[in-house]
Amino acid sequence: EAQVTQNPRYLITVTGKKLTVTCSQNMNHEYMSWYRQDPGLGLRQIYYSMNVEVTDKGDVPEGYKVSRKEKRNFPLILESPSPNQTSLYFCASSLSPTTYEQYFGPGTRLTVT
Amino acid sequence: KNQVEQSPQSLIILEGKNCTLQCNYTVSPFSNLRWYKQDTGRGPVSLTIMTFSENTKSNGRYTATLDADTKQSSLHITASQLSDSASYICVVSVGMIKAAGNKLTFGGGTRVLVKP
Numbered sequence: 001e002a003q004v005t006q007n008p009r010y011l012i013t014v015t016g017k018k019l020t021v022t023c024s025q026n027m028n029h030e031y032m033s034w035y036r037q038d039p040g041l042g043l044r045q046i047y048y049s050m051n052v053e054v055t056d057k058g059d060v061p062e063g064y065k066v067s068r069k070e071k072r073n074f075p076l077i078l079e080s081p082s083p084n085q086t087s088l089y090f091c092a093s094s095l096s097p098t099t100y101e102q103y104f105g106p107g108t109r110l111t112v113t
Numbered sequence: 114k115n116q117v118e119q120s121p122q123s124l125i126i127l128e129g130k131n132c133t134l135q136c137n138y139t140v141s142p143f144s145n146l147r148w149y150k151q152d153t154g155r156g157p158v159s160l161t162i163m164t165f166s167e168n169t170k171s172n173g174r175y176t177a178t179l180d181a182d183t184k185q186s187s188l189h190i191t192a193s194q195l196s197d198s199a200s201y202i203c204v205v206s207v208g209m210i211k212a213a214g215n216k217l218t219f220g221g222g223t224r225v226l227v228k229p
Binding site for chain 2: 004033035040041042043044045048056058059090092101102103104105106107
């Protein structure tokens with residue numbers, strides 16, 4: 001089954017404790033991206049990647065890091081999480097930015113206290 | 114600044130009725146415009162994508178239109194069903210010349226509630 005998986009689905013952590021949210025897709029997609037969704041603000045793009053070792057900033061990259069060492073994986077790293085990073089995070093992938101079948105993961109709800 | 118604005122923020126319609134959602138954007142350079150459906154607590158699902166040269170595209174009971182001159186798009190839902198209750202998000206892709214590719218700008222969404 002074609003899918004994007006994220007782990008963990010739910011996470012409660014404390015300020016400053018480094019964490020990684022994993023994202024994996026099994027569709028051999030080149031394009032992957034991360035978003036955060038907050039009430040009243042909608043979805044905002046954090047980072048995206050056109051291919052292995054090619055990443056670029058989205059609209060809200062501050063406080064986040066990503067890596068793309070393998071085509072299928074695109075982890076999101078929070079080196080020193082802060083409460084303002086409490087949000088619902090989505091990973092997505094597609095064959096290309098112009099392909100409409102952009103598949104989203106199930107989401108990761110992160111709470112930073 | 115690239116922006117995507119959607120209206121209304123929310124609407125309630127009776128099952129079987131039609132409705133139209135609006136999306137206005139100020140994005141340059143424009144690459145494509147997408148509509149997504151997002152059920153509560155789940156990831157968005159693509160409905161349509163239109164490039165500059167396309168005026169309309171349908172996906173079942175969903176029909177999207179695009180006027181690139183006025184930078185407006187609409188999503189029309191025909192014969193609404195209870196399962197249409199969701200948020201609908203308009204997304205515009207910014208075309209970039211460099212190899213790193215496109216960025217996406219999301220609208221705030223329209224929350225649709227279909228009542229029996």
